Amino acid sequence: MYIFSKGRSVIGTIAKLWESPALGLRRGAKNGILIFVKHHYVPQFLLRRWCNDGGKLQSYKIVNGRVACKAVAPEYTGYEHALYAIVANALGIGEDHLEQKFFSPIDSNAAVALAKIERQEVISQDDKIAWAFFLSSLRMRQPDVLAHLRTEGMEKLRRSLAERDAALPSGWPSTERWLETHHPGMMEAHALTSWLPQMVCDDKMTERFETLNWWVLAFKPEAPKLLLSDLPIHWEGGVDTDKFFIQMPIAPDRIFFGTAGTETEAKLLNVPSAELIRRVNRAALASASNRIWGADAHEGRAFIETNLDVIGSNVEPFGLFAERHIA
Template identity: 25%
Template sequence: MSVPRKHHHLPVFYLARWAGEDGKLCQFSQPRKKVVSHRKHPAQTGYVERLYEIPGLPPEKAQGIEQGFMQRLDSLAAMALRMLEEDDPRITREPQPRSAWTRFILSLLLRTPQDITALKSGYAEEWARRIPDLETKYAAKRAPNDPATLEEHLAQRNPDYVDQWAMSLLPSLIDHEKIKDLLNNMRWLVRRIGSDAGEFLTSDHPVVMSWTLTEPNAFLFLPIGPKAMFVAVNDLETQRMIEERSPAEQVEAVNRFVAGRAGRFVYARNDAALGYVQEHMGTKPRKTLLEQLATRRRGVTD
């Protein structure tokens, strides 16, 4: 079996919703100050090579997260998205497709290159904080021929132990039961817009949400195509406010956040939004969930 090198943090099935008749979508990037656009097939963008690889393991095990977790997650999410697009009642009645879509949304909040960097660095810092106490225990039990320090001992046995530890936690973070239950129990709808209201953009940070999902007026938005957006809310009043808002205003508000929070890429069906993306790309940066957790952990321990 070939080793999958391209690990998509934005899956092909998702980006394909913006593809035109040529099978490609418009990718906006900002290599310097000027935003540039390129036509890309969904498989040619939204990935980093070996992003989820577990270092130091044999090839068949090193790709365990990508092959055994992410690919299945995305496959089930693709089916759930089709149900949403077709107003299939199974997305409401049946727990499997509903949970599949929830897991996909949570993965978008945790699987970006920024998140993986934060996950690894966060656990490296956590390990460094534990080392003094562990070194004391190691010294008390060290045999004469053992390495002088615990770090030397671990480095000899497995130099990738910290990154392996960090990456092994990613699936459990995405499958966090309490957060999954929270999103599963929200009210779901698809907000569709007409031809005269503009088009939704997406980006490498496409989820727009309130600071928490526990408040009555909490919300979560995810563009699922140029003319459709997934919406999750907690109460009927918030749902009605969203449904009654001007479609053009809704598109503008969501696009401002989606483009503003973009890290490397913004996507559209064509390059008509080039000027808009030039104005807004990267203007509203926000720490990812894992970056926020790392910051809080530092605050507690500093």
């Protein structure tokens, strides 16, 4: 966590916002210290799989057209400050409660399930649900989801309230106006608390992931290393078709696949290792909004520099994603 003491000028800048529930700030135990709560949208257990013996992985970002690379610990990357703070405050809980009590158990259960999948063990139904649920949650915890709810979600709520207000007696204030006067911030909080859990727990995608055949493909030590995008999961082939498959790098030398049909599985297995890794890494770059991670600084930088043309090319607004995949 980044900590700023009262003596620094940044405190004066944000002093007026001290009580704002949207900031995700909390008062420290001593001397009025401010602690900026980090909310990870990329699970730390996944990032740790790229770490070296010193506990760090390579974090890549495009800055002014150039690839910047830095070795970081998982705790200090793949997060935003106060990402879920409005939701937490609307529910009357601590700013880090959602990460610790909601997403953390999802990730912990998924880590256990993934270890069993890698060992090719027979997994229980609970493990299967945990892993499918985790896969489904990866898109929903991205920062643009909350941004979508603050805009499109608010518009949806306004329309709903306006329809109900048609039955109000003449001269009464609209529900929106009344809420803004007596409970400022409540409408935005409602937009987040009503639809975020529904999307994270979306049955359609979770059940589809659960029906796939899950398997892991490992590569030899001398093979090129896999990269991880800030949207780790990738899928192709049409969700409701037998050509549908999902892929997610789970370590520098391993990929998780979920395939709907044996034909797709056979095609993936027939691709030479180096070419498959190249395709998966290009897909990771194409889905990256802000950051990419890897295990080897020089190899990762060289690949990204060679493939700058695809970075972010598959990133789509969450609204378009929601229209197609969320009931």
